[in-house]
Each structure stands twice: as C-alpha cells, then as structure tokens.
Amino acid sequence: MISRAEKSANYLILVVFAVFAITPILTVLQAAFGPSDAGGGGGFGNFADAWRIGHFGTYLRMSLAVSVSVVVVSVLLSILSGFAFGVMRFRGSGPLFYLFLLGIMMPSEAIVVPLYFDLRSLGLTDTFWAVALPQVAQSVAFGTFWMRAYFRSSSRALVEAARLDGASTRRLLWQILVPLARPAIVTMTVLVFMWTWNEFLIPLVMVTDENLRTAPLGLAFFQGQYTQGFTLLAAGAVIVATPVVVLYLFLQRHFIAGMLEGAVRE
C-alpha cells in the first residue's frame, strides 16, 4: 500500500530529523576533539587541559557524591512509602498521596528561596547537605508515585498468597515484592540519577564554595570565566554530559519508558 516514493521520503525525514537533533551535540564533540585554540596539543589533550584548568575533577567528585547519595536514600525511602500506598489500607492514604503528587509538579523555583534563607540561618548553606537533601525530597515525591504504581499493579494474588503463608509485612516487601520490582527500581534509579546530575538551580543557590560545585554548575562558571576560546569549554561540556549519556546508551529503554510513563516531574 505504501509506495516506494513515500518510503524514500520517510527515510529522508528520519535522516533530516536525526541530523537536526544531533548537530549541536556534534558541534561540541567536534570542537572538543579538534585542534586546540588555547595553544595546547588538541585532541585528548583538550580534555586534560580542561580537566586541569576547569577543576572538573573536583566538580565530578561532588556530582557523583550528591547523585549517588540522593539515589540511594530516595530509592530506599520511596520503596517504603510506595509500598505503604500501594499495598496497605490506612486512614488518610488518599489525601496523603495527593500531598506527594503536589511535590512532583512543584518547580524548584517555588522552594529554593525560603530554603536558602532558612538553611542559611541554620548554618547549612555551602554544605553537601544543602545540595542533596532538597533533591532527596523531590525524588521521594516522584519515587513514591512511581513505586506505588508498581506495587499496585504487582500481582494481588501474590500478596494474598504471601499473607496466607504467614509472611510478615517486612518479608513480603523485601523478599517477595522488591526482587520482582527490579525493573521499576532500575528505571527510578536512572531517572533520579539523571535529574540529580543535571540539576542546576539548587546547587547554584546553595553553594558558593568552589569545592562544592556540581559538574553543571562548574561548567557554567567555567564558561563565564574562561573566554579565550571554545575548545576547552567544549571539552568541559563533554566531560559533564558523558556519565549520563553513557548510562543512557546502556539503559535507554529505562530512560525512555520512565520519562514517558512517569514523566510528570520534568
């Protein structure tokens, strides 16, 4: 039914669109691997120069510490709260769940101003905690929503059978449901990791100490301070983007499914 001409037209559209999507990214990659405009060797030398001049080692360490902590804590807390909402009945579960939903839609802009001033009066700004904890809260909102949906859809018969066997609530969660929930947990893990790694506003507001800058924040400051050319900036951009992109290339189905299904947050 589909003519040959239409088929070729389709391939043309695919190619044009893909090229459009990838060109700005390739521009950066090309500049990063190209000859240096800062007088260095070019190629991989650019990365070494950017790493040294832009302090990206420090920033990546901070980003890694924040992202991993936010992922571990929020996944753990979300499993617990999602389990409560998805499997148990209790008074107030409806309104409490809506309260969590509110957090998914709430933009960081709504909370960052009072958070900064309140944390400042507690002496907590310019600490690891000021960057990590607000993001744990945001991720718990999403994670609760995500895990609740999973636990609700997981076989009710399974839960009933486990109950009849006399499994305790704790055993039901950790030994029966969580192992089965692995795909949902992996999806949540990669999404939270990506959101935390890429977050900009919260670290920008909470941190002035250069040693506590996350990678995107470091890149933004590097762009402001280092204006002698584009090569090293491009190399820095590649360094900042690479961890999530690599994760995406390996786990892209989790990324795409998660962002399309549970996509209410971003």
Next chain:
Amino acid sequence: MRSPRRTGSPPGEPRRIAYLYLLPGFLVYAAFLLYPLLRSVQLSFYDWDGLTLGRWIGFANYREIVSDEGLRAAFGHALVLIVFFAVVPVCVGLVLASILNRAKVRGLPFFRTVVFLPQVVAMVVVAVAWRRVYAPDGSLNALLGALGLDSLQRGWLGDYALALPAVGFVGTWFETGLVTVLLLAGMSRISGDLYEAARLDGAGPVREFFAVTLPSVRGEIAVASTLTVIAALRTFDLVYVTTGGGPGTSTSVPSYEVYHRAFELGRVGSAAAVGVTLTVVILAISLLINWIGDREAAS
C-alpha cells in the same frame, strides 16, 4: 477476610504499620518541600531584603506582578516560550510521527535513540552548545554565509528582537524528539484494522490522520503538552547560561526573575511571590490539560 466490595482498594487489613513505612520519606518531603512551600507563601507577603527585618505588605508583591512592566514582560516571555517549547513540537511531532507510523521503516530504534538524546544531556551543556551555534562567529552564521545570506548574519543572542525566539528555538529542538517518540509509541498501539477500514472508505493520508490517528493519540497529546508546557515555564538553566535574561530584559522569564530578585536584587518577598505564582500557574495548566484530555476522551 476481605469483602468483595473492597476489590478496588489495595489488599490487606487496615494497618497502622503503614504510617511507619511512610514516615521516613514523609519527614524528608515535609521538611524540604512542603515546609519551604508554605514559607514561600509566607515570605511573599513581606518586603524583605534577606538581611534586615521584613515588613508585612499584604498582597503588594502580587499586585506588582500585574502592574510592574518587567514582571509582566517576564510572564509574557514565558507565553512565547510555550509556543516554541510546546505548540511547535506537538504539531511537528504529530506530522513526523504519523508519517513514520504509516510506513514501517527500518532503523526506527536507532532513530529513537538519537532524537531522544537531547533529553538526557544536562541543560547547561545544551546551552553551551547553542551559544556556540548562535555566536557571531558560530555555526549558524557560517551556514548563512555559505548559503550567500550574509545579510542575515548577526549575533543572535545579543539581538533585542531575536534573542527570545533564539532561546525558544532551543526548546523546539529539545522537545520535538521527546514528543515524537511519545506520539510514535501511542500510534504504534492503534489497531491496523482502523486504517484498513479508513482506506476501504477511500480516505487518503490526510483524512486518515484526522479520522483515525489524531483521535487515537489524544492521551499522548495531553501528556506531551503537559510535559512541554511545564518545561517551558520552568526554563531557568537555559536562560541563565545563554543570555542571563538579556539583552536588556528581553529574555527574562519568571524562573529567572525568582533567582534574580532573591539573590541579585535582594527583593526576597517579590521573588517568593513570583515563585508562588509560577507554581500556581503550573498546577493550573497541568490540571487543565488533563481535564481537557479526560473530557475529550469521554466524549
């Protein structure tokens, strides 16, 4: 034993222990999201510079959003960004996805990987890349020069009239892939029988699109619109890195105003009011789009 009328609810007896499972997550959530939100509302009624004692001024900060030209403009810019971030990508995505869905072409998984890629790249990196594209000696001007259109060359982000569309176009680039992938997933679920029937009725590609494809992906359109509109309203990183709200205030948006007012101008109350307003707008728009989606689906 569970009674039959409870089948819609989760299994298990009502259990107090649920609160125990909920508690740790709720504590963090309440302390770092709910409480700051309430504090934001409270601060929005004050005139406060962040250092000295604040002064209660009622709704003055909110009145300023309506009366102050700069703030009104910022919300106006957000509307322009919605066109670029949401309207254009949804329209383009619909056309692209329905064309791609008609003919089962090979290489679709690879295509999906590529067009979805911008979504996982940090917005700061995206901004760095596009600053380069728009720079006076950047690739866009190089392209125009190669096409012999030298008269169109300019510093795109420094142009009062063109900076906002230039920033918006980054949003179009960023969101179109997401929307297309989302719509393609929805269209792949449409039964082939529907198209078969439409073709037997003599429908061409265009009628097929309006009679079969469009009604079937209303849910996906609602999701795509919600996501992209919220993304447009939350644009902060992109503006901060590409233009810093400039030239002048030609690309300032509400998110940027929150930051600018609280941390650069020392107008904390006003910043909180803008933040609260932005949140209300985002909630209202997502509820509205979902409501329209539901109503359409029911009709």
